[in-house]
Amino acid sequence: MPQVDKTDRNTLIELSHAYGRDPRWVIAGGGNTSCKSDSTLTIKASGASLGTIGESGLVDLNRDRLQLLFEKAYADDEAQREREALEDLMNARADGQGDRRPSVETLMHEVLPRKFVVHTHPTLVNGLTCAADGERVARELFGDDVLWVPVVKPGYILGIEIHNRVMEFRSKQEKAPWLIMLANHGLVVAGDSAEEIHERQKAVIEAITSRIPVEVGTSPLRDTTADLVVQNSSQARRIADWTTVVQRALQSSDLKNPVIAFDTDANFLQYGDSSDPLAEALRLPFTPDHLVYALRTPIIARQTASDHLPTMVKRFRSDYGRLPRVVIVPGLGAFGVSASEAVSKAAAALALDALLIHRYAQSAGGPVFMPDEQIRFIEGWEVERFRLKASEEATK
Ligand SMILES: [Zn+2]
Numbered sequence: 001m002p003q004v005d006k007t008d009r010n011t012l013i014e015l016s017h018a019y020g021r022d023p024r025w026v027i028a029g030g031g032n033t034s035c036k037s038d039s040t041l042t043i044k045a046s047g048a049s050l051g052t053i054g055e056s057g058l059v060d061l062n063r064d065r066l067q068l069l070f071e072k073a074y075a076d077d078e079a080q081r082e083r084e085a086l087e088d089l090m091n092a093r094a095d096g097q098g099d100r101r102p103s104v105e106t107l108m109h110e111v112l113p114r115k116f117v118v119h120t121h122p123t124l125v126n127g128l129t130c131a132a133d134g135e136r137v138a139r140e141l142f143g144d145d146v147l148w149v150p151v152v153k154p155g156y157i158l159g160i161e162i163h164n165r166v167m168e169f170r171s172k173q174e175k176a177p178w179l180i181m182l183a184n185h186g187l188v189v190a191g192d193s194a195e196e197i198h199e200r201q202k203a204v205i206e207a208i209t210s211r212i213p214v215e216v217g218t219s220p221l222r223d224t225t226a227d228l229v230v231q232n233s234s235q236a237r238r239i240a241d242w243t244t245v246v247q248r249a250l251q252s253s254d255l256k257n258p259v260i261a262f263d264t265d266a267n268f269l270q271y272g273d274s275s276d277p278l279a280e281a282l283r284l285p286f287t288p289d290h291l292v293y294a295l296r297t298p299i300i301a302r303q304t305a306s307d308h309l310p311t312m313v314k315r316f317r318s319d320y321g322r323l324p325r326v327v328i329v330p331g332l333g334a335f336g337v338s339a340s341e342a343v344s345k346a347a348a349a350l351a352l353d354a355l356l357i358h359r360y361a362q363s364a365g366g367p368v369f370m371p372d373e374q375i376r377f378i379e380g381w382e383v384e385r386f387r388l389k390a391s392e393e394a395t396k
Pocket of ligand 1 (some may be wrong): 031105185186
């Protein structure tokens with residue numbers, strides 16, 4: 001069985017690093033990449049991070065066996081269907097893959113008949129995929145080249161949906177799409193070489209920036225892990241005070257050693273001191289990344305009443321069954337909070353990502369959150385719990 005050869009595997013790793021280390025394309029190790037030969041699909045393992053991936057983060061699958069997933073009739077029961085599909089996905093692996101588990105988005109990669117597929121969650125592109133007129137604007141910009149996929153449940157169902165839509169696209173246009181936009185999720189670009197991927201990614205960003213104004217200085221292109229620029233000593237004092245308040249509120253809800261990441265990006269400050277517009281902008285998640293890392297919604301603290309925070313944290317826990325990951329203080333910035341530094345940073349970065357998506361979507365008919373049904377499905381989905389657990393473990 002001809003495997004994906006060494007040169008292509010190396011190219012795949014280089015592509016993964018190029019996009020995985022750049023927060024314009026993915027935050028918190030999200031997204032996935034693949035490479036294929038006639039018989040084998042080599043894809044990122046679930047839990048591996050694109051930016052740091054090496055050989056041990058790749059899984060080889062037998063493409064003939066993957067085809068079975070498109071043909072088989074699965075159980076109607078949601079949980080059982082997901083279990084069966086996951087089992088078949090694991091069984092489609094080539095020999096000697098250990099306990100590596102293929103990305104949940106494997107089927108989407110298999111469907112595209114190009115050597116390389118890069119799937120990312122770029123903030124700017126999600127400004128369109130999370131917008132009421134996103135599809136119309138995407139057609140304006142990319143014509144027949146773009147395949148738009150509406151919100152469906154992730155994993156197996158998304159794979160089947162994309163499979164059917166790609167088949168339809170191919171029979172109409174006599175070619176396969178190289179560009180897929182997934183509503184409330186992200187971007188997929190396919191190409192036969194690294195150069196082709198780079199050119200196409202660039203073309204997508206240039207086209208969208210011609211339509212959506214990206215202000216200088218508040219660009220999503222900045223490195224969200226960059227050191228803070230604290231304006232003056234009174235701001236520094238407020239940040240220190242609030243850090244203590246946030247820490248204590250979490251401790252009083254049994255998170256013994258909260259690790260706090262703080263971000264004071266200008267986008268958190270543009271809403272001024274009032275909590276209502278922020279609460280509305282981040283009322284629900286836009287994409288699965290927001291939900292997985294930053295949870296349904298942040299706590300928006302009341303500036304003048306820090307003594308209310310422990311109560312707000314307790315209420316959050318009783319409403320959602322988990323501790324909050326993001327506390328935003330209007331006029332000051334966002335605190336990412338969890339037991340792990342990587343997750344706290346990711347949560348703060350994704351809160352910023354969500355605010356930017358909210359703003360960019362204004363240029364395309366206004367923002368659209370993830371549908372409630374989708375949110376509930378992902379909250380209960382074993383596959384996403386696995387992804388999060390793997391990312392938490394990777395930081396230990
Ligand atoms: Zn994705």
